[in-house]
Amino acid sequence: MSAPHPGPPSGASTPLPPPAEVVALSVPGLPEIGSSDDLAGLIARACAAAGIALGASDVVVVASKVVAKAEGRSIPAAERERALDRESVRLVAERGLPDGRTTRVVQSRSGPVMAAAGIDASDVAEGTVLLLPADPDASARALRSRLRALLEPQLAGGAPAVVVSDTSGRPWRDGVTDFALGAAGLEVLDDARGRLDRSGRVMEVTVRGVADEVAALADLVKGKAAGTPVAVVRGLGAHVSDDDGDGAARLVRTGPADWFAFGHVEAVRAALGLDEREVAPPPIAPGGPVRDRVARAVDVAAAGRGLGAAAVSSDGEVLAVSGPAYDVGVAVERLRVALWAERLDADVVPGAVRTVDGEELVDASVAVELRVRERS
Incomplete structure (x- = not known):
């Protein structure tokens, strides 16, 4: 959890009218993904087989797990603790488990603060665990570039935006939700500071996390155990750009602006x-x-x-x-x-x-x- 964004910008951005409709479509039919698989090609073929004609205003949301599998980020489970040390930038909180192990919330090298640096032991080969993509924004850009090439005849050089999503808990809230781990071609933030609300007051702190909202919406049709790690979100063309943009890294807030850099126990100990x-x-x-x-x-x-x-x-x-x-x-x-x-x-x-x-x-x-x- 992070503090509100400081101060409104000097010039307000032009407000975008809300879309009349936003649709999320699950993409069935993807096979089990392995190292070095052409993930973008598999997504394009699965979309075509499902009758989903990808457009340049669409957003393709891909679970980070299949991205990591395609990038060969699987390691032996016995190396998990050493990998967690390597993948951690700093410790945020740590608690002991009844079996003597500990669970850690850390800032991961991939960017966000997550439990166990996002290392995952579910839906992987026996005896292995899966690391997050090393650079999620680069992964999103690579997927988008490949989709652009595959869709060249139909889209005349255009390409859908890509969001690489993952799942995380939230401070002060029960339950998990998906968020944007990586992004390309999508306006990840909609900065409303400086605009007027309906009462004529200047908005000073409102910055919508568009990419995170897209990831959470897509998860409603992807599911956690349905074997559908990809979804297409439509209706947000106003937030899709031809250039790849800043990516989801700009959503991560650390340093002096982070009001919640430590758990309460860790803050006392520090x-x-x-x-x-x-x-x-x-x-x-x-x-x-x-x-x-x-x-x-x-x-x-x-x-x-x-x-x-x-x-x-x-x-x-x-x-x-x-x-x-x-x-x-x-x-x-x-x-x-x-x-x-x-x-x-x-x-x-x-x-x-x-x-x-x-x-x-x-x-x-x-x-x-x-x-x-x-x-x-």
Whole structure:
């Protein structure tokens, strides 16, 4: 999930009238795709056999899985974890599974933030997994170029747009939906900033994700297990261009504009100075025994920049912290932050500070307790 687009552009784009009708047609009859297959040729023949005459204003939506298969992106399943490390740009969130494995949400080298960098173990040969296309926009451009050549007599050099689609979950929403992983020949964003709404007010943040909407529509007729990885969407000719355009890469927002660069646990750990995966992740199921969550919080607080000379001992839901006053103060705050990430809070019960003639010593030895409780 990303933040709203910053600021309206200096000049508003010309609004496009909404189409009276948009139609999605599934394309049946494609065989199992293998490495080096002429995917565009197979799509063109399947469309012809289904009575679908491709036009230059159409959008051909192709599941990334068959694109990856044609590009030879299959690897042995035993190499999955190493491949996940290679295909990951950065870790966004990680959780432990009951069987001891972990599941990771990462920014993939192919562009978007996805679970397991989009590595897929479904509908593939036994003992293998499938990586995403290495450059989804390049894949879309190559498919479109090939379709242009195949359709030259009928379309006089024109070509349908191409969207390479994949499936992803969404923050704050249950269920998955398809989105544009790659695109060629399609206006992927419709920037309405600067236009007037029906009340005469200037729209300041509205930027429609046209390519993602097309991918989601196409998925309704492709299905997930129907063996129809291709669909044709009609009625959006106003968004189709002769040139390939910027592609779907411009839909990916990272860096300072990304408000949600980390999961809440990972944000806390990064703020505390931990390296990625320095401490085992929490389980995927929320909650769990308080004792286990407290122990994990202590590990997190002690990692990264550490607790200095402070010593921490744990008795279930009570933590005892002792040592030089400054280090104890640092340790208490690091522990409270780490506990917060575990959905826990703690009441601090101060102990005595050693004094001489009524004056606190700078290196005074302090002992405090943290009494842990569920965070409301």
